[in-house]
Amino acid sequence: MTPETLRARLLAWYDANARDLPWRVGPAGHATGVRADPYRVWLSEVMLQQTTVPHAAPYFLKFTQRWPTVSDLAVEADEEVMAAWAGLGYYARARNLLACARAVARDHGGVFPDTEEGLRSLPGLGPYTAAAVGAIAFDLPTNVVDGNVERVMSRLFAAPTPLPEGKAELKALAGALVRDERPGDWAQALMDLGATICRPKAPLCERCPISEGCAAFAQGDPETYPRKAPKAARPRRHGVAYILTRGNEVALVRRPPKGLLGGMLALPTSDWRAGAWDEAEALAAAPMAADWRAVGEVEHVFTHFSLTLRLLRAEGNAEGLIWTPRAGLDALPSVFLKAARAGLSNLL
Template sequence: MRDTATFDVTGTLLEWYDRHARDLPWRVSPADWAAGEMPNPYRVWLSEVMLQQTTVAAVREYFLRFTSRWPDIQALAAAPDDQVMAEWAGLGYYARARNLLKCARTVVDQHGGRFPDTLDALLKLPGIGPYTAAAIAAIAFDRPETVLDGNVERVMARLYDIHEPLPKSKPLLKKKAAALTPAKRPGDYAQAVMDLGATICTPKSPTCGICPLREPCRARAAQTQQYLPRKTPKAPKPTRIGHVYIAHCDDGAILLERRPGSGLLGGMLGFPGSEWTENAAEAPPFHAEWTLLPGEVRHTFTHFHLTLRIWTAKLSNDAQPDNLILIEKHDFRPSDLPTVMRKAHDLWRGSRTTVKHDGTGLT
């Protein structure tokens, strides 16, 4: 084992990145960067917001759709809120989409459509916290800022064999990461550490034998890498229940609501329903012959599990409340709904699908 004090961790990792960098739609490759192509701050920012608590695999298609529809920050800032929220549906953590629009409009209105290039100025933008600001500053503007995501935390914990559990160990992990952040190519270095954590120094079964940092890695020497980083056990998530009401017309039109701008699923389309509590009472949005469907929807949010009971009724023309939205069949896209509401729709649709007696198909 060679100690990190004598091993060129930064140089070795950059050499590895030059050969093995992931091909990502928002990234400028090391070769293109060396040839003079600079990262697009809009694309860097958009990808970092999308990637918060979400995987690269899940984000890729969303990113391509967003940048095809809104290729620059001016286009996104001018986009109607409901269109952006609909495109975001399924990515979760919907406050990110609301802040995305706030940030885009702030950059256009107050910064002439150009992202500020310093950490302090980026931190003043809506929805941009310390990690995202550091990532944009380093990757888009090549500032020597320390980027600390879950991948970087894991690499640092193993490289230095740090056993203090997260989140208490974050300051020490950031200190270690900062000491390795170079003045030259800090953006490539930040992406190199994240790529290493995502592809080699993975949470389970890290492939230490091909890791460029295997020699100085203290956890590998101590055979503790599979236990790191340690984490403080989380309290069990509570379970809440709720009721969802799906009203429809004979012609296929369906009744939805636009949720309030703040709070869980804020600003998203969904079905009207009750509050989500431990013992939620039935709360039909208007008088109708509501029928409880067999089965239930289960979904997990960050802080709780949710069980939804689905009710359905046929909608008469004189029963539609003013605060709800009747969407015609040809205008309704289940993909515009957040995941939990899409699950409710799928259960309702499945309940209306029966096999023909002659076995020829579904009606």
């Protein structure tokens, strides 16, 4: 199958099967000259990093209702945006989101640059996000390669090099198929194919518009692609989370702006380290002297390590803490929400 035939078949499939997503201008609208809003494209792409469409979509709708333009987002207080982001994870994305919004408002009059180079100059916009915004919002012939596109390319060409070593090869293969014709639709067609047909498990090859040209399909083993190098064991860390109550309120702290979960509200915790904390150490690291009692532990998995948090609970009062009603804890990052719910579960 020639590249032109492959492109024609995939674009025709996309015209008939494009996903209806809240940030997308579909192919019918695009054909009439309607372009996607760069702010909405950028916001969706940042949210979709390490996050599924069903999980990200409600956050996208909430953000765009509250902050309909990039300039609206740029003037919001950090803590308000971080609280609205809670539950999406990877909180450095939220800090980068604010930095980029403020740069667009301050340096570009609230208008996103319309070149890939200009987009790359914005804080927090890496090569992928700049390429995606460039293609989808500005119809630039950029090479947009996410995990879905990597999977399609690896199967289409039966690429033997395992990931992550093979990423450069897959990006080059994808780049060879980019044309000036409908670059935004092409990028989204590849993404949709990977998300709905060329799935990680049980790909629907019988429905694929380009299976005739797929080397992995011809071999009969598409699910074995992309090849992956063995994963290193994820290290484990241990910490203590302190659930200090004052009647119906719970004490929170704001984490330092830099580092994991930076700037987010959290339960007070000890450091997180390789070795477990004994009772004396746990009490010494508590935010105040109190009658601390063990109320269980929770497990949480981050990208690069697993965490075991011992839970200690006490009733007390202290200055310098952020006292929050129990009903207001849903804005906590998932690890601390999980710990708070577990530690408070047997309180009326």
